[in-house]
Amino acid sequence: MDEDDWGGISDGDILAIDLEEAYELSATTAASSTQTARKRHHSESVEKDDAKPLIKSLKTDDNSLDDKPLPPIYSLRGGYLWVSDFSKQMWCEQQLEYSLSVPVDVTIPEPKWVTKGSELHLARELEVQDYVKVTVTSSEDIFAVKVINLLIALKSILTMSAAVHREVPIFGVVNGVFILGKIDEIRLDRESFSLDIVDFKTRKTQKAPGRAQKITQSTQIMLYKRLFDDLVRGLVPRHSLTVTLQLDLDKALGESVTENIHSSHAVLHCHDKKMPLTLSLLLDEVKEAAESLPFINQLFIDYIWQEDNQSFLLEEVKYDAIWLETQMTRCLAYWKGERQCRGVDIEDAWKCHSCDYQESCQWIVQKTKELQLAREKI
Numbered sequence: 001m002d003e004d005d006w007g008g009i010s011d012g013d014i015l016a017i018d019l020e021e022a023y024e025l026s027a028t029t030a031a032s033s034t035q036t037a038r039k040r041h042h043s044e045s046v047e048k049d050d051a052k053p054l055i056k057s058l059k060t061d062d063n064s065l066d067d068k069p070l071p072p073i074y075s076l077r078g079g080y081l082w083v084s085d086f087s088k089q090m091w092c093e094q095q096l097e098y099s100l101s102v103p104v105d106v107t108i109p110e111p112k113w114v115t116k117g118s119e120l121h122l123a124r125e126l127e128v129q130d131y132v133k134v135t136v137t138s139s140e141d142i143f144a145v146k147v148i149n150l151l152i153a154l155k156s157i158l159t160m161s162a163a164v165h166r167e168v169p170i171f172g173v174v175n176g177v178f179i180l181g182k183i184d185e186i187r188l189d190r191e192s193f194s195l196d197i198v199d200f201k202t203r204k205t206q207k208a209p210g211r212a213q214k215i216t217q218s219t220q221i222m223l224y225k226r227l228f229d230d231l232v233r234g235l236v237p238r239h240s241l242t243v244t245l246q247l248d249l250d251k252a253l254g255e256s257v258t259e260n261i262h263s264s265h266a267v268l269h270c271h272d273k274k275m276p277l278t279l280s281l282l283l284d285e286v287k288e289a290a291e292s293l294p295f296i297n298q299l300f301i302d303y304i305w306q307e308d309n310q311s312f313l314l315e316e317v318k319y320d321a322i323w324l325e326t327q328m329t330r331c332l333a334y335w336k337g338e339r340q341c342r343g344v345d346i347e348d349a350w351k352c353h354s355c356d357y358q359e360s361c362q363w364i365v366q367k368t369k370e371l372q373l374a375r376e377k378i
């Protein structure tokens with residue numbers, strides 16, 4: 001099948017890292033077209049606020065009946081998490097909590113390395129696919145754009161029409177919590193029909209990162225594999241989409257999204273055009289396509305030097321299901337409100353020197369007091 005026939009949709013989370021959340025704000029971009037590039041759908045909201053009810057409706061939970069604070073997953077997030085939340089949490093949970101608690105009218109400038117990283121991700125994506133602008137009119141439309149981009153990647157792997165798939169949306173449930181993310185690259189080996197995940201990391205110097213950074217990166221890429229493999233197992237999280245994101249899976253998708261799906265024959269292989277298109281139908285297609293695919297074989301981190309945008313080191317991460325489960329259980333205990341937020345341990349106090357919240361960090365205050373008390377007892 002001709003790749004260009006697939007059409008494409010992409011949404012605003014293309015720029016990675018912190019910009020993952022941008023899909024809720026449905027930013028717009030139009031990319032230049034090339035004849036060989038695949039297309040991705042990109043959502044544009046008719047009214048910007050249309051995209052927000054996903055969060056709004058969940059954050060307005062009334063907790064006035066008891067004094068118990070809402071767990072962070074509700075007070076800081078909309079009842080669901082992003083893969084990048086876990087990698088940041090593995091660096092410093094307290095830092096992540098501060099960053100999510102910053103009032104909306106306070107802007108913390110984006111570090112230069114984040115901007116560089118975002119530009120690189122966009123450039124890499126545009127090497128293999130284009131953008132198609134889609135107008136979204138509901139939360140269901142916004143999530144449908146994500147599902148369509150995933151579906152395009154899955155079907156293109158199945159037909160082996162392309163070996164490299166970038167910025168692939170992924171979602172699933174881990175320990176009862178709905179998680180969203182975006183995989184930098186899924187690489188298909190056409191001879192063995194095996195799949196690898198590659199995560200791009202930009203570096204200021206041509207040196208591998210230290211142990212602490214590698215742990216955050218390993219968490220992220222292992223979680224991508226876990227979510228992808230769960231789809232291959234047929235675990236499509238319909239219940240979470242209905243309950244957590246409050247999406248109506250049977251609601252007819254908007255005109256623009258529907259038109260784009262119909263014009264890209266590969267998204268749905270047989271559909272009566274007189275019948276309304278729904279998220280439920282798209283999820284059926286995801287399940288069917290994913291179940292025909294193999295599990296992810298290998299995981300790689302591709303380190304790219306900022307100066308020339310060239311890769312200087314490709315490192316394999318060995319998947320360790322038990323290690324990942326342990327980390328997820330520990331991280332989720334915080335999100336579910338089962339334990340207090342923690343800052344870094346004393347041996348990682350060097351992280352505080354470059355932290356934006358160093359001067360007002362309560363964790364440091366508490367640890368300093370504990371240290372003084374311990375000294376006084378000696």
Ligand code: SF4
Binds near residue numbers: 344357
């Ligand atoms: S100052 Fe240290 S403990 Fe506090 S948030 Fe920053 S990195 Fe974490």
